[in-house]
Amino acid sequence: MSTMPTGRTVQASRERDRPAPSDQAPALPRRRRVGGGGAAPYLFVLPFVVLFVVFMVAPIVIAIVNSTFSSQSSGLGFGGASTVFVGVQNYLRAFGDRDFLASFGRVLLYGVVQVPLMMVIAATLALLFDSALVRAKRAFQFAVFLPYAVPGVIAALLWGFFYQPSVSPLVQGLQSLGIDADLLAPGTILWSVANVGIWSYAGINMIILFSALQAVPSEVFEAARLDGAGDLRIALSIKLPMIAPAVLLTTLSTVIGTLQLFNEPQVLQSITPNISSDWTPNMAVYAASTLGRDAHLGSAMAVILGVVTLAVSLLLVRATNVREGGNGR
Template identity: 70%
Template sequence: MSTSTATGSRRRRHGAVSPWAPYLFVAPFVVLFLLFLVAPIVVAFVNSLFSRQSSGLGFGGSSIEFVGLANFVRAFADRDFLVGFPRVLLYGAVQVPVMMTIAAFFALLFDTALVKARRFFQFTVFLPYAVPSVIAALLWGFLYQPSVSPVLQFFESIGITLSPLASTVVLWSIANVALWSLVGINMIILFSALQSVPREMYEAARIDGAGEVRTALQIKLPMIAPAVLLTTLSSIIGTLQLFNEPQVLQTITSNIPSDYTPNMAIYATSTLGKDPHLASAMAVILGLATLVVSLLVLAANKRTTNRAGHGL
Protein backbone atom coordinates (compact mmCIF):
# COMPACT_ATOMS: atom_id res chain seq x y z
CA MET A 1 0.00 0.00 0.00
CA SER A 2 1.42 3.40 -0.98
CA THR A 3 1.93 6.22 1.47
CA SER A 4 -0.76 8.41 -0.16
CA THR A 5 -3.31 5.57 -0.01
CA ALA A 6 -2.57 4.94 3.67
CA THR A 7 -2.88 8.66 4.44
CA GLY A 8 -6.23 8.86 2.63
CA SER A 9 -7.48 5.83 4.51
CA ARG A 10 -6.52 7.37 7.85
CA ARG A 11 -8.26 10.63 6.91
CA ARG A 12 -11.46 8.78 6.03
CA ARG A 13 -11.25 6.79 9.24
CA HIS A 14 -10.69 9.86 11.43
CA GLY A 15 -13.24 11.93 9.53
CA ALA A 16 -16.03 9.36 9.80
CA VAL A 17 -18.90 10.45 12.01
CA SER A 18 -20.10 8.00 14.62
CA PRO A 19 -23.77 6.96 14.15
CA TRP A 20 -24.25 7.71 17.86
CA ALA A 21 -23.14 11.36 17.55
CA PRO A 22 -26.66 12.80 16.94
CA TYR A 23 -28.02 10.92 19.95
CA LEU A 24 -25.20 12.27 22.14
CA PHE A 25 -26.10 15.84 21.19
CA VAL A 26 -29.80 15.26 21.84
CA ALA A 27 -29.25 13.28 25.06
CA PRO A 28 -28.95 16.27 27.47
CA PHE A 29 -32.30 17.68 26.30
CA VAL A 30 -33.99 14.28 26.47
CA VAL A 31 -32.67 13.62 29.98
CA LEU A 32 -33.77 17.03 31.27
CA PHE A 33 -37.13 16.71 29.49
CA LEU A 34 -37.80 13.32 31.07
CA LEU A 35 -36.51 14.39 34.48
CA PHE A 36 -38.25 17.74 34.88
CA LEU A 37 -41.38 17.39 32.74
CA VAL A 38 -42.39 13.79 32.12
CA ALA A 39 -41.38 12.41 35.53
CA PRO A 40 -43.35 15.02 37.56
CA ILE A 41 -46.43 14.37 35.43
CA VAL A 42 -46.15 10.62 35.99
CA VAL A 43 -45.56 11.08 39.73
CA ALA A 44 -48.54 13.45 40.00
CA PHE A 45 -50.83 11.03 38.17
CA VAL A 46 -49.72 8.05 40.27
CA ASN A 47 -50.06 10.10 43.45
CA SER A 48 -53.60 11.12 42.45
CA LEU A 49 -54.69 7.47 42.46
CA PHE A 50 -54.03 7.12 46.20
CA SER A 51 -55.37 8.72 49.34
CA ARG A 52 -54.46 8.82 53.02
CA GLN A 53 -57.12 7.00 55.02
CA SER A 54 -57.42 7.39 58.79
CA SER A 55 -58.37 4.48 61.00
CA GLY A 56 -59.62 4.18 64.57
CA LEU A 57 -61.43 7.56 64.55
CA GLY A 58 -58.16 9.24 63.80
CA PHE A 59 -56.33 7.73 66.76
CA GLY A 60 -55.16 4.57 65.05
CA GLY A 61 -52.89 6.29 62.56
CA SER A 62 -53.37 6.42 58.82
CA SER A 63 -52.40 4.51 55.73
CA ILE A 64 -52.06 5.20 52.01
CA GLU A 65 -54.69 3.30 50.03
CA PHE A 66 -55.44 2.99 46.34
CA VAL A 67 -58.67 4.86 45.53
CA GLY A 68 -58.58 4.93 41.73
CA LEU A 69 -60.27 8.00 40.25
CA ALA A 70 -61.95 9.06 43.50
CA ASN A 71 -59.68 12.10 43.85
CA PHE A 72 -60.66 13.27 40.36
CA VAL A 73 -64.34 12.98 41.32
CA ARG A 74 -63.64 15.07 44.43
CA ALA A 75 -61.75 17.64 42.35
CA PHE A 76 -64.63 18.02 39.87
CA ALA A 77 -67.02 18.39 42.81
CA ASP A 78 -64.92 21.19 44.33
CA ARG A 79 -66.70 24.37 43.23
CA ASP A 80 -63.92 26.66 44.52
CA PHE A 81 -61.41 24.84 42.32
CA LEU A 82 -63.61 24.83 39.21
CA VAL A 83 -64.63 28.49 39.44
CA GLY A 84 -61.00 29.46 38.98
CA PHE A 85 -61.01 28.19 35.38
CA PRO A 86 -63.53 30.67 33.91
CA ARG A 87 -61.74 33.41 35.88
CA VAL A 88 -58.34 32.71 34.30
CA LEU A 89 -59.97 32.16 30.88
CA LEU A 90 -61.59 35.61 31.14
CA TYR A 91 -58.24 36.98 32.29
CA GLY A 92 -56.47 35.41 29.32
CA ALA A 93 -59.15 36.46 26.81
CA VAL A 94 -58.34 40.09 27.64
CA GLN A 95 -54.71 40.04 28.76
CA VAL A 96 -53.21 37.91 25.98
CA PRO A 97 -54.62 39.90 22.99
CA VAL A 98 -53.71 43.21 24.65
CA MET A 99 -50.18 42.01 25.46
CA MET A 100 -49.61 40.59 21.97
CA THR A 101 -50.91 43.77 20.35
CA ILE A 102 -48.56 45.96 22.40
CA ALA A 103 -45.62 43.59 21.84
CA ALA A 104 -46.27 43.47 18.08
CA PHE A 105 -46.62 47.27 17.97
CA PHE A 106 -43.24 47.80 19.61
CA ALA A 107 -41.58 45.10 17.49
CA LEU A 108 -42.90 46.65 14.27
CA LEU A 109 -42.02 50.14 15.46
CA PHE A 110 -38.44 49.19 16.30
CA ASP A 111 -38.12 47.47 12.91
CA THR A 112 -38.60 50.80 11.13
CA ALA A 113 -36.25 53.73 10.70
CA LEU A 114 -38.63 56.00 12.60
CA VAL A 115 -37.11 55.25 16.03
CA LYS A 116 -33.77 56.75 16.95
CA ALA A 117 -31.65 55.17 19.70
CA ARG A 118 -33.46 51.91 19.00
CA ARG A 119 -31.26 49.78 21.25
CA PHE A 120 -31.97 52.01 24.23
CA PHE A 121 -35.73 51.88 23.79
CA GLN A 122 -35.65 48.12 23.18
CA PHE A 123 -33.77 47.71 26.45
CA THR A 124 -36.28 49.97 28.21
CA VAL A 125 -39.25 47.88 27.02
CA PHE A 126 -37.48 44.60 27.81
CA LEU A 127 -36.20 45.65 31.26
CA PRO A 128 -39.39 44.79 33.24
CA TYR A 129 -39.02 41.15 32.14
CA ALA A 130 -35.72 41.01 34.02
CA VAL A 131 -37.62 41.75 37.25
CA PRO A 132 -38.83 38.48 38.86
CA SER A 133 -42.61 38.19 38.86
CA VAL A 134 -42.74 38.11 42.66
CA ILE A 135 -40.77 41.36 42.90
CA ALA A 136 -42.93 42.91 40.18
CA ALA A 137 -46.08 41.99 42.14
CA LEU A 138 -44.58 43.53 45.28
CA LEU A 139 -43.75 46.75 43.42
CA TRP A 140 -47.22 47.05 41.94
CA GLY A 141 -48.77 46.04 45.25
CA PHE A 142 -47.11 49.13 46.74
CA LEU A 143 -48.58 51.29 43.95
CA TYR A 144 -52.03 49.73 44.44
CA GLN A 145 -52.34 50.75 48.12
CA PRO A 146 -53.93 54.22 48.51
CA SER A 147 -52.23 54.85 51.85
CA VAL A 148 -48.69 54.65 50.40
CA SER A 149 -49.04 54.95 46.62
CA PRO A 150 -47.91 58.35 45.31
CA VAL A 151 -49.86 57.73 42.10
CA LEU A 152 -53.18 57.06 43.84
CA GLN A 153 -52.56 59.94 46.24
CA PHE A 154 -52.02 62.28 43.28
CA PHE A 155 -55.29 61.20 41.67
CA GLU A 156 -57.08 61.60 44.99
CA SER A 157 -55.72 65.13 45.31
CA ILE A 158 -57.46 66.09 42.06
CA GLY A 159 -60.71 64.44 43.08
CA ILE A 160 -60.29 61.02 41.44
CA THR A 161 -60.53 58.03 43.78
CA LEU A 162 -59.13 54.77 42.45
CA SER A 163 -59.17 51.38 44.15
CA PRO A 164 -57.12 48.88 42.08
CA LEU A 165 -57.62 46.12 44.66
CA ALA A 166 -61.42 46.31 44.75
CA SER A 167 -63.15 43.00 44.05
CA THR A 168 -64.52 44.21 40.70
CA VAL A 169 -61.14 45.24 39.26
CA VAL A 170 -58.53 43.22 41.13
CA LEU A 171 -58.34 40.68 38.28
CA TRP A 172 -57.35 43.44 35.87
CA SER A 173 -54.84 44.80 38.37
CA ILE A 174 -53.22 41.37 38.29
CA ALA A 175 -53.35 41.44 34.49
CA ASN A 176 -51.59 44.81 34.53
CA VAL A 177 -48.67 43.34 36.48
CA ALA A 178 -48.31 40.46 34.01
CA LEU A 179 -48.68 42.84 31.08
CA TRP A 180 -45.92 45.11 32.40
CA SER A 181 -43.62 42.12 32.95
CA LEU A 182 -44.14 40.12 29.76
CA VAL A 183 -44.54 42.61 26.92
CA GLY A 184 -40.76 42.98 26.64
CA ILE A 185 -39.88 39.32 26.06
CA ASN A 186 -42.63 38.89 23.48
CA MET A 187 -41.46 42.05 21.74
CA ILE A 188 -37.91 40.69 21.53
CA ILE A 189 -39.11 37.37 20.05
CA LEU A 190 -41.22 39.12 17.42
CA PHE A 191 -38.48 41.65 16.62
CA SER A 192 -35.94 38.83 16.17
CA ALA A 193 -38.33 37.11 13.77
CA LEU A 194 -38.67 40.34 11.80
CA GLN A 195 -34.91 40.46 11.29
CA SER A 196 -35.10 37.25 9.24
CA VAL A 197 -37.60 38.69 6.75
CA PRO A 198 -35.84 39.56 3.46
CA ARG A 199 -35.54 43.33 3.12
CA GLU A 200 -36.19 43.04 -0.62
CA MET A 201 -39.84 42.41 0.18
CA TYR A 202 -40.10 45.76 1.93
CA GLU A 203 -38.48 47.53 -0.99
CA ALA A 204 -40.88 45.88 -3.41
CA ALA A 205 -43.82 46.96 -1.26
CA ARG A 206 -42.61 50.55 -1.21
CA ILE A 207 -42.21 50.53 -4.99
CA ASP A 208 -45.84 49.37 -5.20
CA GLY A 209 -46.82 52.38 -3.09
CA ALA A 210 -47.35 50.65 0.27
CA GLY A 211 -46.77 52.78 3.35
CA GLU A 212 -45.31 51.68 6.67
CA VAL A 213 -48.67 50.65 8.14
CA ARG A 214 -49.71 48.61 5.11
CA THR A 215 -46.28 46.98 4.91
CA ALA A 216 -46.47 46.06 8.59
CA LEU A 217 -49.97 44.58 8.42
CA GLN A 218 -49.82 42.84 5.03
CA ILE A 219 -46.19 41.74 4.81
CA LYS A 220 -44.37 41.81 8.14
CA LEU A 221 -47.00 40.22 10.39
CA PRO A 222 -47.88 37.38 7.96
CA MET A 223 -44.16 36.61 7.53
CA ILE A 224 -43.65 36.21 11.30
CA ALA A 225 -46.86 34.25 11.89
CA PRO A 226 -44.97 31.26 13.45
CA ALA A 227 -43.35 33.58 16.02
CA VAL A 228 -46.72 35.18 16.77
CA LEU A 229 -48.22 31.72 17.30
CA LEU A 230 -45.35 30.69 19.57
CA THR A 231 -45.63 33.75 21.80
CA THR A 232 -49.43 33.57 21.87
CA LEU A 233 -49.40 29.89 22.83
CA SER A 234 -46.82 30.39 25.59
CA SER A 235 -48.85 33.35 26.90
CA ILE A 236 -52.03 31.25 27.02
CA ILE A 237 -50.23 28.48 28.89
CA GLY A 238 -48.86 31.06 31.33
CA THR A 239 -52.38 32.41 31.82
CA LEU A 240 -53.76 29.04 32.89
CA GLN A 241 -50.83 28.66 35.29
CA LEU A 242 -51.33 32.09 36.88
CA PHE A 243 -49.98 31.99 40.43
CA ASN A 244 -47.22 34.39 41.50
CA GLU A 245 -49.00 37.72 41.02
CA PRO A 246 -52.28 36.88 42.81
CA GLN A 247 -50.42 34.93 45.50
CA VAL A 248 -48.33 38.01 46.36
CA LEU A 249 -51.20 40.50 46.12
CA GLN A 250 -53.29 38.21 48.33
CA THR A 251 -51.22 39.38 51.30
CA ILE A 252 -52.48 42.96 50.96
CA THR A 253 -56.14 42.42 50.05
CA SER A 254 -58.94 40.13 51.12
CA ASN A 255 -60.45 40.19 47.62
CA ILE A 256 -58.07 37.44 46.45
CA PRO A 257 -58.94 34.18 48.25
CA SER A 258 -56.51 31.29 48.53
CA ASP A 259 -58.25 29.46 45.64
CA TYR A 260 -58.52 32.46 43.30
CA THR A 261 -56.89 30.58 40.41
CA PRO A 262 -56.60 26.82 39.77
CA ASN A 263 -52.90 26.89 40.61
CA MET A 264 -53.58 28.68 43.88
CA ALA A 265 -56.31 26.14 44.70
CA ILE A 266 -53.84 23.31 44.10
CA TYR A 267 -51.27 24.98 46.36
CA ALA A 268 -53.85 25.62 49.09
CA THR A 269 -55.13 22.03 48.93
CA SER A 270 -51.61 20.64 49.20
CA THR A 271 -50.40 22.94 52.01
CA LEU A 272 -53.37 24.33 53.95
CA GLY A 273 -55.61 21.35 53.27
CA LYS A 274 -52.75 18.89 53.70
CA ASP A 275 -54.13 16.66 50.96
CA PRO A 276 -51.36 16.18 48.36
CA HIS A 277 -53.26 13.36 46.67
CA LEU A 278 -56.26 15.55 45.88
CA ALA A 279 -53.88 18.34 44.87
CA SER A 280 -52.18 15.93 42.46
CA ALA A 281 -55.52 15.13 40.85
CA MET A 282 -56.21 18.86 40.49
CA ALA A 283 -52.79 19.36 38.94
CA VAL A 284 -53.45 16.63 36.38
CA ILE A 285 -56.80 18.24 35.51
CA LEU A 286 -55.11 21.63 35.09
CA GLY A 287 -52.45 20.05 32.88
CA LEU A 288 -55.09 18.40 30.69
CA ALA A 289 -57.04 21.67 30.46
CA THR A 290 -53.86 23.46 29.36
CA LEU A 291 -53.23 20.78 26.75
CA VAL A 292 -56.79 21.04 25.41
CA VAL A 293 -56.65 24.84 25.15
CA SER A 294 -53.25 24.64 23.41
CA LEU A 295 -54.57 22.13 20.89
CA LEU A 296 -57.62 24.32 20.24
CA VAL A 297 -55.38 27.32 19.57
CA LEU A 298 -53.20 25.27 17.21
CA ALA A 299 -56.29 23.93 15.41
CA ALA A 300 -57.72 27.44 15.05
CA ASN A 301 -54.40 28.71 13.71
CA LYS A 302 -54.20 25.84 11.22
CA ARG A 303 -57.75 26.51 10.04
CA THR A 304 -56.98 30.21 9.60
CA THR A 305 -53.78 29.42 7.71
CA ASN A 306 -55.59 27.01 5.39
CA ARG A 307 -58.28 29.58 4.64
CA ALA A 308 -55.65 32.18 3.90
CA GLY A 309 -53.86 29.71 1.61
CA HIS A 310 -57.06 28.91 -0.30
CA GLY A 311 -57.81 32.60 -0.63
CA LEU A 312 -54.54 33.29 -2.46
Protein backbone atom coordinates in the same frame (compact mmCIF):
# COMPACT_ATOMS: atom_id res chain seq x y z
CA MET B 1 -39.53 28.38 33.44
CA SER B 2 -42.67 30.36 33.04
CA THR B 3 -40.69 33.57 33.10
CA MET B 4 -39.38 32.90 29.62
CA PRO B 5 -42.61 32.14 27.97
CA THR B 6 -41.69 32.66 24.41
CA GLY B 7 -37.97 32.80 23.94
CA ARG B 8 -37.77 29.10 23.59
CA THR B 9 -39.93 28.69 20.57
CA VAL B 10 -38.32 31.35 18.50
CA GLN B 11 -34.79 30.38 19.30
CA ALA B 12 -35.70 26.99 18.03
CA SER B 13 -36.45 28.48 14.67
CA ARG B 14 -32.88 28.03 13.54
CA GLU B 15 -33.80 24.43 13.24
CA ARG B 16 -36.01 25.33 10.32
CA ASP B 17 -33.43 26.19 7.78
CA ARG B 18 -30.86 23.66 8.62
CA PRO B 19 -30.72 20.39 6.83
CA ALA B 20 -31.72 17.40 8.90
CA PRO B 21 -28.67 15.76 10.46
CA SER B 22 -28.95 12.79 8.17
CA ASP B 23 -28.70 15.11 5.16
CA GLN B 24 -25.23 16.15 6.21
CA ALA B 25 -23.97 12.66 6.41
CA PRO B 26 -23.11 11.95 2.75
CA ALA B 27 -20.01 14.12 3.08
CA LEU B 28 -18.77 11.81 5.81
CA PRO B 29 -17.38 8.33 5.93
CA ARG B 30 -20.28 5.93 6.02
CA ARG B 31 -19.31 4.13 9.19
CA ARG B 32 -19.62 7.33 11.21
CA ARG B 33 -23.31 7.53 10.55
CA VAL B 34 -24.06 4.41 12.45
CA GLY B 35 -23.03 4.43 16.05
CA GLY B 36 -19.74 6.31 15.75
CA GLY B 37 -18.17 6.76 19.16
CA GLY B 38 -19.14 3.42 20.64
CA ALA B 39 -20.59 3.84 24.10
CA ALA B 40 -19.79 7.57 24.23
CA PRO B 41 -23.17 8.90 22.97
CA TYR B 42 -25.04 6.82 25.56
CA LEU B 43 -22.74 8.08 28.28
CA PHE B 44 -23.26 11.65 27.07
CA VAL B 45 -27.05 11.58 27.08
CA LEU B 46 -27.24 9.63 30.34
CA PRO B 47 -27.35 12.60 32.75
CA PHE B 48 -30.21 14.21 30.87
CA VAL B 49 -32.13 10.96 30.48
CA VAL B 50 -31.82 10.21 34.20
CA LEU B 51 -32.89 13.73 35.17
CA PHE B 52 -35.71 13.60 32.69
CA VAL B 53 -37.03 10.29 33.98
CA VAL B 54 -36.75 11.36 37.63
CA PHE B 55 -38.01 14.93 37.40
CA MET B 56 -40.44 14.86 34.47
CA VAL B 57 -41.71 11.34 33.92
CA ALA B 58 -41.80 10.27 37.57
CA PRO B 59 -43.71 13.35 38.82
CA ILE B 60 -46.36 12.81 36.15
CA VAL B 61 -46.70 9.14 37.12
CA ILE B 62 -46.74 10.06 40.82
CA ALA B 63 -49.42 12.68 40.27
CA ILE B 64 -51.62 10.23 38.40
CA VAL B 65 -51.12 7.42 40.94
CA ASN B 66 -51.49 9.73 43.94
CA SER B 67 -54.68 11.19 42.57
CA THR B 68 -56.39 7.80 42.83
CA PHE B 69 -55.64 7.38 46.53
CA SER B 70 -56.81 9.10 49.64
CA SER B 71 -55.59 9.13 53.20
CA GLN B 72 -58.22 8.32 55.73
CA SER B 73 -57.60 8.89 59.38
CA SER B 74 -58.51 5.96 61.53
CA GLY B 75 -61.26 6.70 63.97
CA LEU B 76 -59.73 8.63 66.86
CA GLY B 77 -56.95 10.05 64.71
CA PHE B 78 -54.18 8.56 66.80
CA GLY B 79 -53.33 5.45 64.86
CA GLY B 80 -52.07 7.58 61.94
CA ALA B 81 -53.68 7.79 58.54
CA SER B 82 -53.93 4.91 56.15
CA THR B 83 -53.88 5.33 52.39
CA VAL B 84 -56.63 3.66 50.45
CA PHE B 85 -57.41 3.42 46.76
CA VAL B 86 -60.41 5.57 45.90
CA GLY B 87 -60.44 5.49 42.10
CA VAL B 88 -61.78 8.68 40.56
CA GLN B 89 -63.18 10.03 43.81
CA ASN B 90 -60.59 12.84 44.04
CA TYR B 91 -61.46 13.90 40.50
CA LEU B 92 -65.14 13.96 41.37
CA ARG B 93 -64.29 16.08 44.41
CA ALA B 94 -62.22 18.45 42.25
CA PHE B 95 -64.98 18.78 39.68
CA GLY B 96 -67.52 19.23 42.46
CA ASP B 97 -65.47 22.07 43.92
CA ARG B 98 -67.14 25.24 42.70
CA ASP B 99 -64.16 27.40 43.60
CA PHE B 100 -61.81 25.19 41.60
CA LEU B 101 -64.05 25.41 38.55
CA ALA B 102 -64.42 29.16 39.06
CA SER B 103 -60.64 29.51 39.02
CA PHE B 104 -60.60 28.15 35.46
CA GLY B 105 -63.24 30.69 34.48
CA ARG B 106 -61.11 33.40 36.05
CA VAL B 107 -57.93 32.56 34.12
CA LEU B 108 -60.05 32.23 30.97
CA LEU B 109 -61.38 35.76 31.40
CA TYR B 110 -57.89 36.94 32.32
CA GLY B 111 -56.43 35.31 29.22
CA VAL B 112 -59.09 36.59 26.84
CA VAL B 113 -58.22 40.17 27.82
CA GLN B 114 -54.57 40.05 28.85
CA VAL B 115 -53.16 37.95 26.00
CA PRO B 116 -54.51 40.02 23.07
CA LEU B 117 -53.75 43.27 24.88
CA MET B 118 -50.16 42.30 25.53
CA MET B 119 -49.66 41.00 22.00
CA VAL B 120 -51.01 44.26 20.56
CA ILE B 121 -48.65 46.27 22.78
CA ALA B 122 -45.69 44.04 21.92
CA ALA B 123 -46.45 44.03 18.19
CA THR B 124 -47.07 47.78 18.05
CA LEU B 125 -43.78 48.51 19.80
CA ALA B 126 -41.94 46.00 17.60
CA LEU B 127 -43.34 47.62 14.45
CA LEU B 128 -42.44 51.09 15.73
CA PHE B 129 -38.88 49.99 16.53
CA ASP B 130 -38.65 48.36 13.11
CA SER B 131 -39.84 51.52 11.36
CA ALA B 132 -37.70 54.54 10.68
CA LEU B 133 -40.03 56.65 12.81
CA VAL B 134 -38.34 56.27 16.17
CA ARG B 135 -34.89 57.54 17.11
CA ALA B 136 -32.75 56.34 20.02
CA LYS B 137 -34.14 52.83 19.57
CA ARG B 138 -31.62 51.13 21.83
CA ALA B 139 -32.51 53.32 24.82
CA PHE B 140 -36.24 52.84 24.36
CA GLN B 141 -35.86 49.10 23.82
CA PHE B 142 -33.85 48.95 27.01
CA ALA B 143 -36.72 50.61 28.90
CA VAL B 144 -39.32 48.24 27.47
CA PHE B 145 -37.19 45.18 28.10
CA LEU B 146 -35.98 46.06 31.62
CA PRO B 147 -38.98 44.46 33.41
CA TYR B 148 -38.00 41.07 31.99
CA ALA B 149 -34.91 41.23 34.20
CA VAL B 150 -37.15 41.72 37.25
CA PRO B 151 -38.17 38.36 38.76
CA GLY B 152 -41.93 37.80 38.39
CA VAL B 153 -42.39 37.61 42.13
CA ILE B 154 -40.53 40.87 42.70
CA ALA B 155 -42.58 42.49 39.93
CA ALA B 156 -45.71 41.49 41.83
CA LEU B 157 -44.27 42.91 45.07
CA LEU B 158 -43.40 46.10 43.25
CA TRP B 159 -46.84 46.56 41.69
CA GLY B 160 -48.32 45.61 45.06
CA PHE B 161 -46.88 48.87 46.39
CA PHE B 162 -48.52 50.69 43.47
CA TYR B 163 -51.86 49.16 44.37
CA GLN B 164 -51.87 49.81 48.12
CA PRO B 165 -53.50 53.18 48.79
CA SER B 166 -51.20 53.91 51.75
CA VAL B 167 -47.99 53.97 49.66
CA SER B 168 -49.15 54.05 46.06
CA PRO B 169 -48.07 57.05 44.01
CA LEU B 170 -50.60 55.89 41.44
CA VAL B 171 -53.64 55.88 43.73
CA GLN B 172 -52.48 59.15 45.33
CA GLY B 173 -51.96 60.74 41.94
CA LEU B 174 -55.42 59.71 40.80
CA GLN B 175 -56.88 61.01 44.05
CA SER B 176 -55.34 64.42 43.49
CA LEU B 177 -57.16 64.40 40.15
CA GLY B 178 -60.37 63.61 41.99
CA ILE B 179 -60.50 59.96 40.92
CA ASP B 180 -61.02 57.49 43.72
CA ALA B 181 -59.49 54.30 42.41
CA ASP B 182 -59.42 51.05 44.32
CA LEU B 183 -57.05 48.82 42.39
CA LEU B 184 -57.56 45.95 44.80
CA ALA B 185 -61.37 45.83 44.71
CA PRO B 186 -63.14 42.60 43.75
CA GLY B 187 -63.94 44.02 40.31
CA THR B 188 -60.51 45.43 39.51
CA ILE B 189 -58.08 42.97 41.08
CA LEU B 190 -58.12 40.65 38.05
CA TRP B 191 -56.94 43.50 35.84
CA SER B 192 -54.40 44.62 38.39
CA VAL B 193 -52.88 41.13 38.23
CA ALA B 194 -53.10 41.19 34.42
CA ASN B 195 -51.19 44.46 34.43
CA VAL B 196 -48.29 42.80 36.26
CA GLY B 197 -48.23 40.11 33.58
CA ILE B 198 -48.23 42.64 30.76
CA TRP B 199 -45.52 44.70 32.43
CA SER B 200 -43.31 41.66 32.93
CA TYR B 201 -43.62 39.92 29.58
CA ALA B 202 -44.48 42.53 26.92
CA GLY B 203 -40.76 43.35 26.63
CA ILE B 204 -39.52 39.86 25.78
CA ASN B 205 -42.38 39.37 23.31
CA MET B 206 -41.53 42.70 21.70
CA ILE B 207 -37.90 41.61 21.32
CA ILE B 208 -38.94 38.32 19.71
CA LEU B 209 -41.33 39.98 17.26
CA PHE B 210 -38.74 42.67 16.54
CA SER B 211 -36.16 39.99 15.73
CA ALA B 212 -38.64 38.36 13.36
CA LEU B 213 -39.37 41.72 11.71
CA GLN B 214 -35.67 42.37 11.19
CA ALA B 215 -35.53 39.16 9.20
CA VAL B 216 -38.20 40.23 6.71
CA PRO B 217 -36.30 41.01 3.52
CA SER B 218 -36.66 44.64 2.48
CA GLU B 219 -37.40 43.85 -1.18
CA VAL B 220 -40.78 42.58 -0.09
CA PHE B 221 -42.08 45.93 1.00
CA GLU B 222 -39.82 48.21 -1.03
CA ALA B 223 -42.00 47.16 -3.98
CA ALA B 224 -45.14 48.08 -2.09
CA ARG B 225 -43.57 51.40 -1.14
CA LEU B 226 -42.85 52.17 -4.78
CA ASP B 227 -46.51 51.44 -5.46
CA GLY B 228 -47.32 54.17 -3.00
CA ALA B 229 -48.23 52.20 0.10
CA GLY B 230 -47.78 54.16 3.33
CA ASP B 231 -45.85 53.02 6.38
CA LEU B 232 -48.99 52.05 8.29
CA ARG B 233 -50.29 50.08 5.34
CA ILE B 234 -46.96 48.29 4.91
CA ALA B 235 -46.79 47.52 8.63
CA LEU B 236 -50.29 46.09 8.83
CA SER B 237 -50.70 44.33 5.51
CA ILE B 238 -47.16 43.20 4.75
CA LYS B 239 -44.91 43.09 7.81
CA LEU B 240 -47.44 41.72 10.28
CA PRO B 241 -48.63 38.81 8.10
CA MET B 242 -45.00 37.91 7.39
CA ILE B 243 -44.22 37.48 11.06
CA ALA B 244 -47.49 35.64 11.72
CA PRO B 245 -45.72 32.42 12.82
CA ALA B 246 -43.76 34.33 15.49
CA VAL B 247 -46.93 36.11 16.63
CA LEU B 248 -48.82 32.82 16.91
CA LEU B 249 -46.01 31.18 18.81
CA THR B 250 -45.59 33.99 21.33
CA THR B 251 -49.37 33.91 21.75
CA LEU B 252 -49.29 30.16 22.34
CA SER B 253 -46.69 30.37 25.08
CA THR B 254 -48.48 33.31 26.68
CA VAL B 255 -51.70 31.29 26.79
CA ILE B 256 -49.87 28.37 28.41
CA GLY B 257 -48.36 30.81 30.93
CA THR B 258 -51.81 32.20 31.69
CA LEU B 259 -53.26 28.81 32.57
CA GLN B 260 -50.35 28.30 34.97
CA LEU B 261 -50.82 31.67 36.66
CA PHE B 262 -49.45 31.45 40.20
CA ASN B 263 -46.61 33.74 41.25
CA GLU B 264 -48.23 37.13 40.81
CA PRO B 265 -51.62 36.47 42.49
CA GLN B 266 -49.94 34.39 45.21
CA VAL B 267 -47.79 37.40 46.14
CA LEU B 268 -50.59 39.96 45.82
CA GLN B 269 -52.77 37.76 48.01
CA SER B 270 -51.01 39.14 51.07
CA ILE B 271 -52.22 42.69 50.45
CA THR B 272 -55.83 42.04 49.55
CA PRO B 273 -58.61 39.75 50.77
CA ASN B 274 -60.00 39.72 47.23
CA ILE B 275 -57.60 37.03 46.06
CA SER B 276 -58.67 33.72 47.57
CA SER B 277 -56.21 30.91 48.20
CA ASP B 278 -57.67 29.04 45.20
CA TRP B 279 -57.94 32.06 42.92
CA THR B 280 -56.26 30.34 39.96
CA PRO B 281 -56.13 26.58 39.20
CA ASN B 282 -52.45 26.43 40.10
CA MET B 283 -53.11 28.24 43.39
CA ALA B 284 -55.86 25.70 44.11
CA VAL B 285 -53.33 22.90 43.56
CA TYR B 286 -50.95 24.61 45.96
CA ALA B 287 -53.65 25.35 48.52
CA ALA B 288 -54.99 21.79 48.48
CA SER B 289 -51.50 20.38 48.88
CA THR B 290 -50.39 22.67 51.68
CA LEU B 291 -53.24 24.47 53.46
CA GLY B 292 -55.81 21.72 52.89
CA ARG B 293 -53.22 19.08 53.73
CA ASP B 294 -54.67 16.84 51.07
CA ALA B 295 -51.91 16.06 48.59
CA HIS B 296 -54.14 13.52 46.89
CA LEU B 297 -56.75 16.09 45.97
CA GLY B 298 -53.90 18.44 44.96
CA SER B 299 -52.52 15.76 42.64
CA ALA B 300 -55.91 15.26 41.01
CA MET B 301 -56.18 19.02 40.46
CA ALA B 302 -52.64 19.13 39.04
CA VAL B 303 -53.51 16.35 36.59
CA ILE B 304 -56.67 18.17 35.52
CA LEU B 305 -54.74 21.41 35.01
CA GLY B 306 -52.02 19.59 33.08
CA VAL B 307 -54.54 17.92 30.78
CA VAL B 308 -56.43 21.18 30.18
CA THR B 309 -53.17 23.01 29.41
CA LEU B 310 -52.03 20.30 27.03
CA ALA B 311 -55.44 20.24 25.32
CA VAL B 312 -55.46 24.02 24.89
CA SER B 313 -51.91 24.01 23.50
CA LEU B 314 -52.71 21.27 21.02
CA LEU B 315 -55.92 23.02 19.99
CA LEU B 316 -54.02 26.25 19.37
CA VAL B 317 -51.31 24.46 17.42
CA ARG B 318 -53.99 22.68 15.40
CA ALA B 319 -55.91 25.89 14.79
CA THR B 320 -52.84 27.74 13.56
CA ASN B 321 -51.86 24.82 11.35
CA VAL B 322 -55.29 24.84 9.76
CA ARG B 323 -55.16 28.55 9.20
CA GLU B 324 -51.75 28.42 7.60
CA GLY B 325 -52.84 25.51 5.47
CA GLY B 326 -55.75 27.65 4.32
CA ASN B 327 -53.30 30.24 3.10
CA GLY B 328 -52.24 27.80 0.45
CA ARG B 329 -48.88 26.76 1.73
